Amino acid sequence: MKRATDQTYYDLLEVARGASTEEIQKAYRRAKEIFSPHSLATYSLLEPEELKRINVCLDDAYRVLTDERLRSEYDRGLDGLGERVLPGESPGTAAGEVIPIREAATGIPFPNDFRFTGSSLKGIRESLGVDLKQITRKTKINRQYLEWLEEERFEYFPALVYLRGFVMEYARALNLDPQKVADSYLESFHQWQNERKG
Amino acid sequence: MMAPFSADQGDGSQGGKGRRSIWSIGGGKGGSGKTFIAVNLGICLSRFGEEVVLIDTDLGGANIHTLLGLSFPQRSLSDFINKRVRGIQDVVVDTDIPNLGLVVGAQDLLTAANPKEPQKRKLIRHINALDVDYVILDLGAGNSFNVLDFFLTSQNKILVVTPEPTCIENTYRFIKSAFFRKVKRVISHFGVKEIIETAMDQRNERGIKTPFDIIELAREIDESIGLTLERELDSFRPKLIVNQVRTKSDIDIGFSMRSAFLKYFGISMDYLGYIVYDNDVWQSIQKKKPLVLEFPQSRASKCINEITLKLIIDKPLLFDSER
Numbered sequence: 001m002k003r004a005t006d007q008t009y010y011d012l013l014e015v016a017r018g019a020s021t022e023e024i025q026k027a028y029r030r031a032k033e034i035f036s037p038h039s040l041a042t043y044s045l046l047e048p049e050e051l052k053r054i055n056v057c058l059d060d061a062y063r064v065l066t067d068e069r070l071r072s073e074y075d076r077g078l079d080g081l082g083e084r085v086l087p088g089e090s091p092g093t094a095a096g097e098v099i100p101i102r103e104a105a106t107g108i109p110f111p112n113d114f115r116f117t118g119s120s121l122k123g124i125r126e127s128l129g130v131d132l133k134q135i136t137r138k139t140k141i142n143r144q145y146l147e148w149l150e151e152e153r154f155e156y157f158p159a160l161v162y163l164r165g166f167v168m169e170y171a172r173a174l175n176l177d178p179q180k181v182a183d184s185y186l187e188s189f190h191q192w193q194n195e196r197k198g
Numbered sequence: 199m200m201a202p203f204s205a206d207q208g209d210g211s212q213g214g215k216g217r218r219s220i221w222s223i224g225g226g227k228g229g230s231g232k233t234f235i236a237v238n239l240g241i242c243l244s245r246f247g248e249e250v251v252l253i254d255t256d257l258g259g260a261n262i263h264t265l266l267g268l269s270f271p272q273r274s275l276s277d278f279i280n281k282r283v284r285g286i287q288d289v290v291v292d293t294d295i296p297n298l299g300l301v302v303g304a305q306d307l308l309t310a311a312n313p314k315e316p317q318k319r320k321l322i323r324h325i326n327a328l329d330v331d332y333v334i335l336d337l338g339a340g341n342s343f344n345v346l347d348f349f350l351t352s353q354n355k356i357l358v359v360t361p362e363p364t365c366i367e368n369t370y371r372f373i374k375s376a377f378f379r380k381v382k383r384v385i386s387h388f389g390v391k392e393i394i395e396t397a398m399d400q401r402n403e404r405g406i407k408t409p410f411d412i413i414e415l416a417r418e419i420d421e422s423i424g425l426t427l428e429r430e431l432d433s434f435r436p437k438l439i440v441n442q443v444r445t446k447s448d449i450d451i452g453f454s455m456r457s458a459f460l461k462y463f464g465i466s467m468d469y470l471g472y473i474v475y476d477n478d479v480w481q482s483i484q485k486k487k488p489l490v491l492e493f494p495q496s497r498a499s500k501c502i503n504e505i506t507l508k509l510i511i512d513k514p515l516l517f518d519s520e521r
Contacts, residue, residue, distance in 0.1 A: 003410045004461040014457065034454040041454035044367035045462055054461065140512045145246065158245035161500065165507040 009061035116184040118152035222352035228339035236336035244297040248331040256338035260303025267486035276304040286324035468514035
């Protein structure tokens with residue numbers, strides 16, 4: 001971790017090394033807002049001079065990264081320094097959480113009308129040779145909740161948002177499309193809910 | 199209805215007895231909604247069948263019981279601090295909510311509100327040994343050592359801020375004090391300790407303001423201490439909730455503070471989410487009935503559920519462009 005004034009232009013704008021010009025423009029506008037003299041988030045934090053210094057850096061970053069020639073020169077400089085490219089996302093994923101899923105299994109094409117239910121998800125999980133413990137490790141979700149999810153014990157989930165969130169994490173852990181799986185899975189939930197209302 | 203407990207909860211990364219997770223709800227300012235959030239998060243967790251104990255560590259200004267509609271219980275932290283009971287489990291009282299226990303703060307200002315260092319250490323030790331799934335600490339306002347030490351003992355260090363200049367300012371001060379307190383305890387080198395001491399004075403003459411300044415100075419003394427401090431900075435990772443948001447730009451304050459934390463302090467912070475300004479919150483407090491039970495369909499309740507989910511799956515809210 002470095003001071004703002006010592007950070008790379010990419011870190012400074014909080015964009016990935018490969019960010020597009022449009023992404024850089026957006027990030028720049030956002031950063032300028034955060035570090036404007038009227039910003040609620042920073043006014044009590046920074047002295048006027050510090051604010052000025054950071055803004056100078058932001059302007060430099062923008063000038064260089066939006067100019068193709070300057071950017072590639074800058075990139076070469078970074079590479080030369082052995083600057084490590086920061087992964088843009090998921091700082092929370094620590095080592096050792098990766099589920100060893102066979103490469104071939106991850107791209108299983110499911111027909112469009114495939115119903116992802118508790119039992120079909122369990123089936124997929126088992127056929128991939130993944131046990132619940134591994135999913136728990138990867139998703140941080142208590143094993144008990146995962147069991148309820150597979151058994152469709154909807155009554156144990158205090159609100160829909162949890163069920164949806166857990167199903168999406170579960171799907172992600174198995175490299176399935178989270179949105180698709182959740183939409184399909186929740187059909188059963190809505191059915192159950194309607195039946196209960198009678 | 200209580201959810202069933204399986205005998206084996208051992209591999210839940212959060213929850214599961216013997217692996218309790220401590221969440222503290224802090225932030226510098228009074229009135230930002232810490233107690234309200236602590237109570238409602240606790241209830242959300244308890245509804246999964248998790249055993250939760252809420253501890254009102256606001257020594258001197260205890261009021262969780264009021265939000266739960268209870269009168270001040272027979273037993274409180276005072277009894278623990280004054281050694282009238284053997285363990286903290288002896289001052290956990292039942293609430294009307296299944297799986298949710300409560301420890302109310304001390305109300306006798308002179309002794310219990312200012313526990314001596316060994317008493318506080320003992321209290322923290324007992325909190326860490328509580329045989330439940332989750333412990334939620336409702337911290338008092340301000341950044342006294344008492345408040346900071348409870349904050350630092352928890353796995354989820356949650357800050358509550360409202361979109362107001364004063365509250366944001368206090369939050370920065372709080373997090374700075376907490377970090378300095380944290381590193382002061384792990385560093386034994388006299389000279390570096392002195393630098394940290396100096397930094398704790400907001401207007402120190404040496405102009406030491408941020409963790410960066412400390413790390414730089416520590417490095418000059420001993421490279422390895424500098425590295426230790428950097429590691430501490432990396433692992434600190436507080437979490438933020440913006441409460442009482444009224445506009446989209448109020449929501450964005452969380453992201454802006456995240457940037458500011460990172461750029462100015464070098465501290466990575468997770469933005470957990472926001473809670474909308476909602477009349478139902480006010481109503482629930484007036485009625486002394488917790489929001490998520492009294493108005494489960496309210497917008498604010500939904501926000502609290504979202505935040506609980508984010509905490510369970512340990513994933514922060516993402517800015518549009520990060521999704």
